[in-house]
Amino acid sequence: MMSSNKLIAVQLTLAYQLIYNPLRSLKGPWYTKFTKLPWTYHSLIGDVHAWVGQLHEEYGEIVRVAPDQLSFTSSQADLGKRLKEVNGVANILIAEDPAHRRMRKLVSPAFSDKALNSQEPLLVSYIDKLISVLTERVSESPTSIVNIVQWYK
Numbered sequence: 351m352m353s354s355n356k357l358i359a360v361q362l363t364l365a366y367q368l369i370y371n372p373l374r375s376l377k378g379p380w381y382t383k384f385t386k387l388p389w390t391y392h393s394l395i396g397d398v399h400a401w402v403g404q405l406h407e408e409y410g411e412i413v414r415v416a417p418d419q420l421s422f423t424s425s426q427a428d429l430g431k432r433l434k435e436v437n438g439v440a441n442i443l444i445a446e447d448p449a450h451r452r453m454r455k456l457v458s459p460a461f462s463d464k465a466l467n468s469q470e471p472l473l474v475s476y477i478d479k480l481i482s483v484l485t486e487r488v489s490e491s492p493t494s495i496v497n498i499v500q501w502y503k
Contacts, residue, residue: 367417372441378405378414386416393499 367383368374374383382388392398402421405413411427414420440446442453459465480501487496 371417373414373418373420376412376414376420377409382414382416384417386419389416389419396499 364384371383379388388401389398392401402413402415405415406421406423411423412420440449442450442457445453483501484496487494
């Protein structure tokens with residue numbers, strides 16, 4: 351019974367990725383539609399930048415690198431043309447006026463000066479932690495290499 355439930359879950363996940371995922375129309379290796387394993391592998395061995403660079407050479411300025419993750423070569427990359435509506439509903443990136451204006455009005459308070467300034471203490475605390483740990487590591491051995499990738503996990 352349990353294995354059949356797992357099989358159904360896998361099938362539903364695959365169907366979602368192929369049919370409903372908003373990123374389904376974006377270019378990238380076929381396997382990145384279904385798994386984060388390639389991204390994880392290249393992150394762990396430290397060559398994710400080279401791997402993603404190769405993908406951009408092959409697929410262009412916007413590349414799907416995981417089921418829910420994209421890579422861009424430029425801030426000018428036009429994502430809006432590549433995204434599709436999901437179940438007939440547009441999102442803020444692809445909506446046209448007046449729907450875009452309505453969505454923007456709903457989310458804009460989160461990006462106000464007051465809202466962003468309220469996040470500053472949290473950001474500063476994490477920066478202070480980072481500086482503290484780096485200072486500690488360097489004082490132990492000034493020539494040591496610090497692998498900060500492990501801190502992101």
